[in-house]
Amino acid sequence: MPRPTFDGLGVSTSPRETAQMEPSQTTAQSAAPIAAPIAAKHPFKHVAHGTERSDDYRWLQDRNDPAVIEYLLEENRYADALLAETIAERDAIFGEIESRVLPVADSAPVRKGPWEYFERSFSDQPYVKHLRRPWGPGIRSAVEEVVLDENALAVGHDFFEVGSYEISPDHRLLAYALDTNGGEVYELRIRNLETSEDLADEIPNLYYGVAWSKDSRSIFYTRPDEAVRPYQVWRHQIGTPSTEDKLIFEEPDESFFVSVYESRSGDYILIGTGSRITSDVRYIPSDTPEAAPRLVAQRRHGIEYEVDHLRAANSASVERTDGEPANDQWAILTNDNALDFRVATAAIGDSEPERWRDLAPHRMGTRIAEMDVFEKHVVVSERRDGLEHLRVIRVADGNEQAIQMPDPVYTVATGANPEYSSETLRYSYASPTQPPQDLDYNFESGSTSIVKETEIPGFNKDQYICERSWASADDGTQIPISIVYKMTTPLDGTAPCLLYGYGSYEICIEPSFSSARLSLLDRGFVYAIAHIRGGGEMGRSWYEQGRLLQKRNTFTDFISCAEYLCSENYTSAMRLGARGRSAGGLLMGAVSNLAPHAFRAISAEVPFVDCVSTMSDPALPLTVGEWEEWGNPIESRADYEYMLSYSPYDNVENHPYPAMFVAAGLNDPRVMYWEPAKWVAKHRALRSDTNLLILRTEMGSGHGGPSGRQDAWREEAAVLAFFVHALS
Numbered sequence: 001m002p003r004p005t006f007d008g009l010g011v012s013t014s015p016r017e018t019a020q021m022e023p024s025q026t027t028a029q030s031a032a033p034i035a036a037p038i039a040a041k042h043p044f045k046h047v048a049h050g051t052e053r054s055d056d057y058r059w060l061q062d063r064n065d066p067a068v069i070e071y072l073l074e075e076n077r078y079a080d081a082l083l084a085e086t087i088a089e090r091d092a093i094f095g096e097i098e099s100r101v102l103p104v105a106d107s108a109p110v111r112k113g114p115w116e117y118f119e120r121s122f123s124d125q126p127y128v129k130h131l132r133r134p135w136g137p138g139i140r141s142a143v144e145e146v147v148l149d150e151n152a153l154a155v156g157h158d159f160f161e162v163g164s165y166e167i168s169p170d171h172r173l174l175a176y177a178l179d180t181n182g183g184e185v186y187e188l189r190i191r192n193l194e195t196s197e198d199l200a201d202e203i204p205n206l207y208y209g210v211a212w213s214k215d216s217r218s219i220f221y222t223r224p225d226e227a228v229r230p231y232q233v234w235r236h237q238i239g240t241p242s243t244e245d246k247l248i249f250e251e252p253d254e255s256f257f258v259s260v261y262e263s264r265s266g267d268y269i270l271i272g273t274g275s276r277i278t279s280d281v282r283y284i285p286s287d288t289p290e291a292a293p294r295l296v297a298q299r300r301h302g303i304e305y306e307v308d309h310l311r312a313a314n315s316a317s318v319e320r321t322d323g324e325p326a327n328d329q330w331a332i333l334t335n336d337n338a339l340d341f342r343v344a345t346a347a348i349g350d351s352e353p354e355r356w357r358d359l360a361p362h363r364m365g366t367r368i369a370e371m372d373v374f375e376k377h378v379v380v381s382e383r384r385d386g387l388e389h390l391r392v393i394r395v396a397d398g399n400e401q402a403i404q405m406p407d408p409v410y411t412v413a414t415g416a417n418p419e420y421s422s423e424t425l426r427y428s429y430a431s432p433t434q435p436p437q438d439l440d441y442n443f444e445s446g447s448t449s450i451v452k453e454t455e456i457p458g459f460n461k462d463q464y465i466c467e468r469s470w471a472s473a474d475d476g477t478q479i480p481i482s483i484v485y486k487m488t489t490p491l492d493g494t495a496p497c498l499l500y501g502y503g504s505y506e507i508c509i510e511p512s513f514s515s516a517r518l519s520l521l522d523r524g525f526v527y528a529i530a531h532i533r534g535g536g537e538m539g540r541s542w543y544e545q546g547r548l549l550q551k552r553n554t555f556t557d558f559i560s561c562a563e564y565l566c567s568e569n570y571t572s573a574m575r576l577g578a579r580g581r582s583a584g585g586l587l588m589g590a591v592s593n594l595a596p597h598a599f600r601a602i603s604a605e606v607p608f609v610d611c612v613s614t615m616s617d618p619a620l621p622l623t624v625g626e627w628e629e630w631g632n633p634i635e636s637r638a639d640y641e642y643m644l645s646y647s648p649y650d651n652v653e654n655h656p657y658p659a660m661f662v663a664a665g666l667n668d669p670r671v672m673y674w675e676p677a678k679w680v681a682k683h684r685a686l687r688s689d690t691n692l693l694i695l696r697t698e699m700g701s702g703h704g705g706p707s708g709r710q711d712a713w714r715e716e717a718a719v720l721a722f723f724v725h726a727l728s
Contacts, residue, residue, distance in 0.1 A: 034081050036693070037074040039681035040067075048616065049637040053650065055613065057678040063666070072666070072677060075695040082694055083718065090714075090721035093519045097713045098123065100456050100515040108438035108452040110426065111135050112418040113171055117147070126708025127151045127160065147174055147193060158700040159667075159707045163208055164188070168216035169266060173199075173238070175210050175219055182667040182702025184208075184228065188221060190238060203242040211262045211269050213289035220248065220260045220269055220289075228621040228669045230258045233271050235289060249282065249293055254624040262286065263309035264373055265420045267328075269293075272306060276505075276628035279304045283348075296330060297351045305334035308373035310345060310395065311420075331359065331373045338362035340539050343371050343380055343393075360393060367539040372414050375421045377443050381414060383508065386468070386480040386537045388412050390427060392443065403441055403448065407431045409468045409482050411510035426451070430513040432466045432484035432527070435459065456515055463487055464521060466511070471530075471557075471564035477545075479557050480531040480538070482511035483570065486521045496727035497526040497571035499562055503534035503554040504583035505629060506543035516716050523724060526570045532557035532587075548631050549642050555590040562591075562598050577601040577723045578658075582671055582703065583608050589648025589679065596657045601692075601726035603719050605663040606703055609648040610675040612640070621669045649675070652682045659692035659726045661719060667702040692726065 041056040060068055083090070101123045109116040116135040119128040127150030133143055147167075154160035163177040163186045174193055177186035188203040188210065203221065207230035211220045217238050222230040233249040236242060248271075251258050255275045263270055269284040271293055278301050282293035296307055307330040328348045335341050336353055343360035360368060360380050369388075370381040378393045390403040390412060405412060410431040415438060417426050424440040435454040442448075464486055470478040489495050498520060502509045509529050517527055531537040534546025534554040546554040562578070565571050578599045580588045585607020592602055608614070616633050618624050631639030644650055660683070664676040680695040687693070696718075698705060706712050 034078060036684055037071060037078055038684060039071055039677075041685070046613070046616070048633065049640055053612070053644070055678075057681045058613075060677050060681065061672070061674045063673070068674075072664075072673070072695075072697045072699070075677070075680070076697060076699075079694045079696045082692060083722070086718070086721040086725045089724050090717045093516075093720050093724075094714055094717035096519045096522075097516050097717060098710075100458065100518065102455055102457065105455070108415075108426070109133075110416040110418065111422075112167065113169075115171055117167070121709075122151075125151045126710050127154055130165070145193070146196065148176060148191065153178065154708070159702075161704075161707050164206070164210040164221075166210050166212060166219075167193075168212050169214055170216040173216060175212070177206055177208075177210070181700065182665060182698075182704070182707070184669050184702060185224060188219075188236075190219075199239070201236065201238060201240075201242070203236060203245070209259050209261060211260050212286075213269070214266060214286040215289075218289040220271075222258055222260055227254070227619065227623070229254065229625065231256075233258060233260050233293075248284075254618070255628065257625060264418070265309040265311055265375075267311070268309050270307065273299075274304070275625060277302050277304065279306065281305065281307050283307075294349075295351065296332075297353055300336075303334065303336050304341075305332050305336065307332050308371065309348075310373055310378070311375060331371060331378055332356060333368060333371045335540070339541065340364060340366055341368040343368060343378060359395070359398070360391070365539055367536065369536070370414070372417060372425070374417070374425075374443075377425075379414060379425055381412075383536065383539065386531055388508075388510070390414070390425075390441075392425070392441070394443075401446055403427070405429070407434060407466070409466045409511045410434070411512045432482065432511050432513060432517075433461045433464045435461075435513050435515075454513075456518075459515070459518065469564065469568070471561045473533075473553070473557050473560045475553075477533070477557075479533075479561055481561050481564065482529040482531065483526060483565075484511075484517075484521065484528075485526040485570075486524070489521075489524050489526060491526075491569050493566070493569040493572045494575070495524055495526050495571055496575040496577070496723070497528060497565055498577045498579060498723055498727075499528045499530055499558075499565065500579050500584075501530040501532055501558045501561075501587050502580060502582075502584040503530075503532040503546055503558065503587055505534075506536035506540070508536045516713070516720065519717075519720055520723070525723075525727075526565070528561070528565060528570070530558050530561035532561065547629055549638065551630070551642070552590075552646055554587060555594055555646065558587055558591055559595050559598055562595075573598055574600050575727050577603070577727050579603040579605075579719075579723075580607070581605040585609060585671070585676070586611060586648065590646050592657055592660070593646075593648060593651045593653070596655065599658045601659040601661075601723055603661040603663075603722065604676070605705070605719075606665055606668055606671045607648070607662065607676050607679070608671050609679040610650075612643050612647045612650060614672070614675065615643065616640075620672065649679045649682060652679070652686050654686050654688050656689035657683065657687045657691065657693075659722075660694065661692070661722045662695045663705070663715075663719075664695065664697040665702045665705065666697055666699050670703040673697060692722075694722070 042059045044055045044058045046053040103123045107119040109118040115132045117132045121128045129149045130147040131144050157180045159182045161179045166175045174191040177188045186206040188206050190199040190201045207222045207224045223232040225231050231251045234245045236245045256273045259272045271282040280299040281296045310329040310331040329345045332344045342362040344356035346356045367383045372379040380391045392401045412429050415426040415428050430436040437453045438451040466484045469481045585604040588604035589609040633640035662676045664673045666673045
């Protein structure tokens with residue numbers, strides 16, 4: 001189907017689009033029992049590169065202003081009133097989601113040392129219980145021990161989340177981190193697993209990631225700065241006050257984030273630093289935690305690498321002159337001379353990249369995304385033709401074996417594999433019609449066995465169809481689309497359809513299974529995922545074509561996918577909805593401006609919609625580190641003008657828009673609550689339709705929304721009910 005032409009940022013006026021504009025009332029309308037909140041305008045001008053930019057709702061950025069909180073609460077009350085007519089549908093969908101969950105369900109057990117660790121969930125409780133039981137050759141004890149009961153810890157908290165969760169090497173202690181407001185800054189606690197009591201050690205102000213020393217007496221953790229950027233690594237000695245903790249490493253460059261983790265072998269503490277396009281790694285022997293960190297290889301702009309320890313099997317450890325064992329190596333995943341990455345090996349202590357030896361050479365078009373290093377094998381997770389593949393490489397001779405997948409559209413990923421000397425690989429598999437499975441692949445025999453398959457009561461996979469299709473972009477690029485629907489759904493253009501998209505940070509939106517999605521499919525919906533540029537589905541170049549000064553490809557790709565679904569009679573524009581979160585919310589805002597009549601309804605959750613303002617304020621969380629993704633509008637006039645050309649907030653106009661469900665989190669450290677709030681306020685002032693426009697702000701949570709699973713189900717049910725109502 002020919003692409004409509006656009007005049008600058010104006011709306012297409014092709015015949016097809018013009019027909020869809022007659023009249024706006026054909027989209028979902030609101031029958032509001034109360035008046036919509038109208039935010040006051042406080043004129044404000046940003047000045048950049050010799051130009052002015054209006055921002056009349058900038059005052060909403062002050063969360064300490066009581067008027068701001070009252071405005072958000074008023075929007076919540078208005079949302080409740082508008083959504084009242086969807087309550088029956090919401091409650092029905094919530095009941096369906098709940099009915100697809102077993103009353104009690106255990107995760108697949110994971111062996112670590114002399115124990116099997118697993119989680120148990122309860123349909124009537126919001127959080128999981130962590131347990132373990134003894135493991136050994138010929139022993140499968142039924143005696144269980146409670147490691148951590150999240151439900152007990154969550155009592156009295158509206159929001160609760162466990163971040164880091166690490167068992168000590170001697171299995172006597174648990175390090176776990178708690179967040180009780182959604183701000184993603186944690187408090188670390190240490191639990192004695194023999195007494196089930198917490199030690200006096202409490203460490204505030206942590207970010208993600210902890211690592212134990214080999215003797216279980218020290219723990220390493222990261223700490224964020226005021227912009228919530230993890231920039232320091234500290235070491236804590238168990239049993240001492242946190243005020244005596246030692247600073248081990250600090251990263252001064254504000255575009256780099258710091259992480260800390262253990263090698264799978266347990267022999268090294270690894271400290272990673274990375275920006276969007278550059279990274280490096282330092283290491284500390286785990287048996288000498290007081291040692292200073294050493295650099296694996298010098299940082300070079302545009303070069304990324306990560307490492308894990310590869311202990312050569314069946315060879316004696318010989319000390320070299322630099323003090324490192326001669327047989328110890330790094331396995332290195334890098335893009336050095338490899339656009340789609342390669343896996344190499346190098347002796348520990350040898351920092352010269354020209355001496356790195358390929359284990360999995362670069363293959364153009366096959367993006368190696370991850371590696372899992374074991375005693376005798378390295379498993380690479382690689383993406384080709386829009387799908388993930390697992391390849392097993394035997395270190396001794398380089399022999400390769402691909403793990404076969406049964407479906408044409410699926411998602412696969414390596415799972416929890418804490419044992420370095422394991423003879424099996426645990427991995428997970430699912431598809432839009434296949435509930436998640438945990439499987440074990442035997443390295444020697446090449447056989448695969450199912451450890452556990454998620455049971456979905458009442459679900460019959462044979463009633464659903466999953467397909468992979470390709471849409472043509474403006475420049476002829478083929479965009480993959482994953483599509484799923486029920487066999488009884490007519491493909492004559494009358495079915496409602498929900499199209500999901502993201503398209504940023506090289507993140508892949510996998511064609512996975514969703515029990516909640518069944519509530520749409522069973523109501524005759526088609527569900528589709530647009531694997532657009534800016535994501536990583538088709539390799540590194542796919543990502544590069546959807547970032548910085550090529551970002552608009554992301555938006556036009558999504559519109560092309562929408563047009564394809566209509567042209568192939570999966571749906572029609574008047575029955576097509578779109579959904580995206582975070583950077584996917586930016587996508588929703590951009591396509592609603594570029595092609596507002598291509599969609600009848602849109603859900604934009606925690607949407608990054610005021611990108612020029614955010615990227616122009618380096619004091620905000622994440623801004624400096626995001627310049628390599630979006631551009632720096634402070635330093636570059638070209639970046640500023642390009643970003644301004646697609647910024648959803650800056651391009652709202654006086655014309656009809658789709659019905660919109662917009663969600664925010666007051667404590668969100670990634671997308672500030674005020675971005676969606678300002679965007680909705682501007683929409684209320686300018687848009688020329690009477691379609692649903694809803695803003696709901698979670699007043700006690702952050703970027704991920706409600707923390708308890710029942711609350712999360714209710715929120716999901718509300719969004720799905722919105723689409724059922726809007727697209728009916």
